[in-house]
Amino acid sequence: MAKKNNAPLTPAVLHILLALSTGERHGYGIMKQVEADSQGKVKMGPGTLYGSMGRMMEAGLIRESEKRVDPQMDDERRIYYKLTGAGRAALEAELKRYRGVVAVAEGRLAYGQ
Amino acid sequence: MGSDFGRRRYQACYAVLLRLYPRPFRERFGEAMAQTFRDLCREHGDTGQRLFGFALWIFSETFVGIVRENITCMSHLAKTMLRAALVSLGLIMVPLIASRVVDGWNWSAGAFVRVYLLFFVTAMLYAAIARKMGAPAYKAAVCLALVAGFALGWSTMVQTADSGHPERLWYLSVLVVGLVGACLARLKAPGLALTLFAMAAVLALISVLLPSGGPSGMALRMAIGHGVFVALFTASGLLFRHASLAGLR
Numbered sequence: 001m002a003k004k005n006n007a008p009l010t011p012a013v014l015h016i017l018l019a020l021s022t023g024e025r026h027g028y029g030i031m032k033q034v035e036a037d038s039q040g041k042v043k044m045g046p047g048t049l050y051g052s053m054g055r056m057m058e059a060g061l062i063r064e065s066e067k068r069v070d071p072q073m074d075d076e077r078r079i080y081y082k083l084t085g086a087g088r089a090a091l092e093a094e095l096k097r098y099r100g101v102v103a104v105a106e107g108r109l110a111y112g113q
Numbered sequence: 114m115g116s117d118f119g120r121r122r123y124q125a126c127y128a129v130l131l132r133l134y135p136r137p138f139r140e141r142f143g144e145a146m147a148q149t150f151r152d153l154c155r156e157h158g159d160t161g162q163r164l165f166g167f168a169l170w171i172f173s174e175t176f177v178g179i180v181r182e183n184i185t186c187m188s189h190l191a192k193t194m195l196r197a198a199l200v201s202l203g204l205i206m207v208p209l210i211a212s213r214v215v216d217g218w219n220w221s222a223g224a225f226v227r228v229y230l231l232f233f234v235t236a237m238l239y240a241a242i243a244r245k246m247g248a249p250a251y252k253a254a255v256c257l258a259l260v261a262g263f264a265l266g267w268s269t270m271v272q273t274a275d276s277g278h279p280e281r282l283w284y285l286s287v288l289v290v291g292l293v294g295a296c297l298a299r300l301k302a303p304g305l306a307l308t309l310f311a312m313a314a315v316l317a318l319i320s321v322l323l324p325s326g327g328p329s330g331m332a333l334r335m336a337i338g339h340g341v342f343v344a345l346f347t348a349s350g351l352l353f354r355h356a357s358l359a360g361l362r
Contacts, residue, residue, distance in 0.1 A: 027145050028152040045171055046149050047178025050142040054182075073152070079145050 009094050012052040015042055017061065017083065017091040024065045026078035027053075053081065061087035120154045123168045130172060133179045135186035146175075197236035205229045224274050231270065235263045242300055248359055251302055254352035258309055261345035262288055265316075268338070283323055287316045287346075302357035309350030313343045 009017070019025060019033035027049060034044050056062045065080040083091070127150045131143050150171065157167045205228060212218040220228075242255050269284040291312050298304020320339040 027149040031149065031153075045174030045178075046146045046153075047175040047181075049149070050138075050146050051178045051181060054138060054142065076148060078148060 008097065009090065010052070011042070012044060012048050013056060013061070014091075014094055015044065016049070016052055016056065017087055017094075020062060020081060020083045021088070021091060024080040024082040026070060026080050028073075028078075029070070030081070056087070059086075060084055061090055119164055120158055123154060123164060124151055126168075127172070127175070130175055130179070133176075133183075135182055138182050138186070193240045194237070197233055197240060200236050201229055201232035204232045220274060224270060227270055228267070231263065231266045235259055235266075238295075242295075248302075248356045250352045250356040250359060254302075254305070254309070254349045254356060257345060257349040257352065258291070258305075261342055261349065262291055262312075265342050280323065283319050284316070287312050287319070290315050302353045306350045306353035306357060309346050309353060313346035313350065316346065317343050 015034040015037065016030055018037055019030045022033075025033060027046070030053075031044055031046075031049060034042055053062060057064075061084060062081050063084055065082045067077045067079050069077055124147070128147055131139060131146055134143065153167075153171065154164065157164060205225065208218075208220065208228065209225065212220055239255070239259055242259075265284060266288055269281055273279060273281045291308060294308025294311060295305060298308055316339060320336065320343075
């Protein structure tokens, strides 16, 4: 089930899609990437992260990839998550919507000056 | 050393907290969440800061998630029950209308209630199991088991009402075996395979032990009917077994 309508994505979903847009990551990796992408302004806890990921998996935006060891961390095996085609399309649609909003906002601001 | 002990204590508390999530969510993400919490604790410990404030934030944030997921789960259950009740209502209208039209179809109110419950339980079972459906063999096995179970329950109700032999309700024990087995197996294919084989065995046993109470022609028809049900339950069990073996590969 992909995104049914063109309703805006929630900030958490957008950040998770962005974090996964460059490759597969495990839960902690997604958190760190979200933090880095937002220059430390967004700190996502496990409750928000996995709750959002559950809904995203049901919507077909992301899926589990495989369980493997992260070479940069310890020897624990972790579940990795990856974007689906529908997830990438949803991200692109959302970024397009953002560009539209920014264009309108810049036009209004220029008109006001 | 002390901080290591504190970290382990928080991790144990977090594992307990995770148990408050609805089971499907916990089975899907519980392990990953515990692992992420361990990673966060380690990262926080490396900075040399106290863990209490950090753990309090994570626990509160997770608790909000627990409330949200439980509400979602409950609303899903309520919706499923409503759908099952409406579908059952639609199905019970068939015999209800037929009893007004067909001569000699005179079920009591109690019979209608029992058949309605049969529809409802079957619909709820399908809804519960449908969420686990993945392999085609599992899907086929579920459909076969539910159709055979429903047909057995239905024919038992009808024959008991028509013949006035309450001892025929013993056939419902086959369905009880199925329900208990499905719960014990937690809808996993290997356990369901055993459950279906047990149902077939119990049905065969009852067929042998319980006299038909009718003329020989009717006894033969009943024996053939029982044979068909035993074959259906066995086939369903074999499909579950196939699904479990496919899962192992």
